[in-house]
Amino acid sequence: MAKISTAYLVAYNALQVAGWSYVFYLFLPHFVYLLENGSPSANLYQDIALPLRIFQVAAYLEVLHNLIGIVKSSPIITAVQVTSRVFLVCGICDNFKVVHSSIQLSTMVLAWCITEIIRYSYYMVSLINLKIGALTWLRYTLFIILYPLGAGSELLCIYKAFPDMAIIKPYDIEFPNAYNFTFSLQCLVILIVLSYLPGFPHLYFYMFAQRKKILGRKEGEKKTN
Numbered sequence: 001m002a003k004i005s006t007a008y009l010v011a012y013n014a015l016q017v018a019g020w021s022y023v024f025y026l027f028l029p030h031f032v033y034l035l036e037n038g039s040p041s042a043n044l045y046q047d048i049a050l051p052l053r054i055f056q057v058a059a060y061l062e063v064l065h066n067l068i069g070i071v072k073s074s075p076i077i078t079a080v081q082v083t084s085r086v087f088l089v090c091g092i093c094d095n096f097k098v099v100h101s102s103i104q105l106s107t108m109v110l111a112w113c114i115t116e117i118i119r120y121s122y123y124m125v126s127l128i129n130l131k132i133g134a135l136t137w138l139r140y141t142l143f144i145i146l147y148p149l150g151a152g153s154e155l156l157c158i159y160k161a162f163p164d165m166a167i168i169k170p171y172d173i174e175f176p177n178a179y180n181f182t183f184s185l186q187c188l189v190i191l192i193v194l195s196y197l198p199g200f201p202h203l204y205f206y207m208f209a210q211r212k213k214i215l216g217r218k219e220g221e222k223k224t225n
Contacts, residue, residue: 136214
């Protein structure tokens, strides 16, 4: 069973590397256009939407991996992290075209693609006991820039779409009560944004601790040798 689980996880991570590499391949011409013209390409999201949606939603399999024990991690934390990304894609980007013309969409996709290609590649080679020093360094160094870039871009995409959420009445839920309280999409988004306050610093500083643990150990081994 251990060999089957390992083979499955290698295949899953390889598929995610391929998927995010494909998204990056589709995204790259649009990013070059942004650099050359100073404004986003009009059809960026249209070109990347389907594979972005597929491989982002596919990450819910990682919650299942946690639940059945083939990966040791918290299923709750994993579910929250995956859901925040899926909400950005399926809830914000799919429904609010104002985001499509924003630079923040480009910076968000850039940060996501590089982060996920490196992350899944690192997991994949680790599962087959292959050590690639450069990949380990990238995994525990580039997050210093990519995580704030990604989280900041996510929040700015939400901010960009926020005014238009007030007119999306089908998303509103009215509760029969004396105060005629209404729970709207904007209320949900505010709660999601507030979750970034404890969530992002926790993840960010955890990665710094892991960086010190992994890269510090490698530096120690080099000095010993």
